């Protein structure tokens with residue numbers, strides 16, 4: 001297998017693009033592709049300050065690396081969820097994010113959830129109804145809130161996440177199976193800013209996970225290999241597995257599913273939902289972030305309830321006290 005550009009030994013054969021590239025040309029190709037997507041979907045301009053949500057994994061660190069190689073002004077945000085007991089997941093990923101920032105002399109904001117909010121994500125999940133089965137619900141709510149807050153507080157125009165094509169297609173697949181038109185209308189490379197919410201973008205949304213992983217490896221980026229221990233058994237992993245089997249038989253099917261969806265959406269397939277305004281958003285009296293609840297937002301209500309239960313612990317509850 002030879003590189004299509006120079007004839008040297010190829011390190012990656014991308015059947016879906018009918019393209020094989022050597023290390024050097026692959027490391028040129030991926031940032032060029034990313035730039036193409038940034039411009040095509042009007043994600044941001046070179047004048048804008050970008051906040052990259054960094055988990056310590058290959059996609060987000062790879063994205064941060066690409067953005068700085070392309071000359072964008074991109075700072076990082078790491079959210080320490082306190083997912084450590086038995087896994088050390090948060091401390092390892094935090095260390096990877098910090099080491100990358102230091103090596104490249106980049107600014108990294110760190111929000112320590114247990115120190116700032118009073119409990120780790122697993123503890124918060126145990127103490128609220130949101131965590132009956134998994135901590136992902138309280139985790140997602142908390143991450144969304146913190147990402148938006150930090151972006152607004154520090155004046156970033158846009159928040160970038162490292163979601164790759166495999167992530168996007170798994171979500172699309174799930175939303176299509178249930179015809180979740182509200183979610184489908186909002187899924188895409190860019191979620192425009194709304195009052196109180198910054199613009200969110202996914203510059204890697206058209207890159208296969210395999211391509212993103214190869215980039216991180218070939219660039220020598222040190223990232224956390226393990227997934228969050230709570231990801232195990234997630235429906236999205238099942239969908240990814242099904243989609244991978246389809247991709248093996250029909251290379252390119254994931255990309256064409258995603259692109260056809262974007263085309264159908266642009267053509268008005270989800271028009272009524274796309275045009276619908278969000279129901280009355282009001283600032284939360286506690287934190288100021290927009291909410292439809294008519295009172296305190298669900299982030300504040302959840303964490304108030306966690307803290308009230310922490311001060312009156314139920315017998316036998318495995319608490320993780322504030323740091």
Ligand code: Q46
Pocket residue numbers: 121135136137139140228229230231
């Ligand atoms: S939501 Fe759930 Fe993830 Fe949070 S608890 Fe882990 S798996 S990190 S993307």
Ligand code: ZN
Pocket residue numbers: 003004005006007008021022023024025
């Ligand atoms: Zn080459």
Ligand code: ZN
Pocket residue numbers: 284285286287288289296297298299300301
């Ligand atoms: Zn609030």
